Amino acid sequence: MAGTLGSGVLMRVRVLVRPKAGILDPQGVAVEQALPALGFSGVTDVRIGRLIELEVDDASQVEEMCRKLLANPLVEDYEVQLLGEASGTAA
Amino acid sequence: MAGTLGSGVLMRVRVLVRPKAGILDPQGVAVEQALPALGFSGVTDVRIGRLIELEVDDASQVEEMCRKLLANPLVEDYEVQLLGEASGTAA
Numbered sequence: 001m002a003g004t005l006g007s008g009v010l011m012r013v014r015v016l017v018r019p020k021a022g023i024l025d026p027q028g029v030a031v032e033q034a035l036p037a038l039g040f041s042g043v044t045d046v047r048i049g050r051l052i053e054l055e056v057d058d059a060s061q062v063e064e065m066c067r068k069l070l071a072n073p074l075v076e077d078y079e080v081q082l083l084g085e086a087s088g089t090a091a
Numbered sequence: 092m093a094g095t096l097g098s099g100v101l102m103r104v105r106v107l108v109r110p111k112a113g114i115l116d117p118q119g120v121a122v123e124q125a126l127p128a129l130g131f132s133g134v135t136d137v138r139i140g141r142l143i144e145l146e147v148d149d150a151s152q153v154e155e156m157c158r159k160l161l162a163n164p165l166v167e168d169y170e171v172q173l174l175g176e177a178s179g180t181a182a
Binding site: 010016017018031032034035038040041042043044045046047048049050051052053054055056057058061064065068069070086 | 122156
């Protein structure tokens with residue numbers, strides 16, 4: 001098992017997953033084209049990715065989770081943000 | 092048109108869209124259930140939403156964009172983060 005024993009304190013972690021620069025982002029294009037019809041102008045470079053938030057007892061695992069499950073490294077970049085201790089504690 | 096004239100300076104804005112508390116998040120459940128098979132333990136409360144990043148010349152429009160297009164207020168919450176000036180400038 002790749003998992004290691006955690007500290008007993010749950011950490012709140014946020015992962016931002018974005019389409020890599022240069023990769024077509026059809027959702028972003030659709031939003032950018034829809035905005036003028038709704039009366040919004042001056043919006044450019046819309047990119048849409050995934051927001052993943054979780055609680056984990058060993059935050060050092062999260063990079064590996066990104067590579068193995070949360071992001072597609074061929075077409076996506078990811079960024080891990082530690083948000084601090086969660087309100088609960090691990091068993 | 093609802094759009095107003097901007098300052099001529101493009102702002103980089105990030106919008107975090109999350110399923111509301113209490114709303115079932117099937118993607119988050121799927122990830123949480125897949126992690127143990129990959130060797131990751133101690134992960135709970137996985138929630139998956141959308142990450143939207145854009146450049147806009149009038150950042151005060153973004154809240155209204157969220158209500159009208161970027162988020163579904165029935166089942167999602169959103170959070171707007173101003174990231175500062177973009178490298179380019181608006182026409």
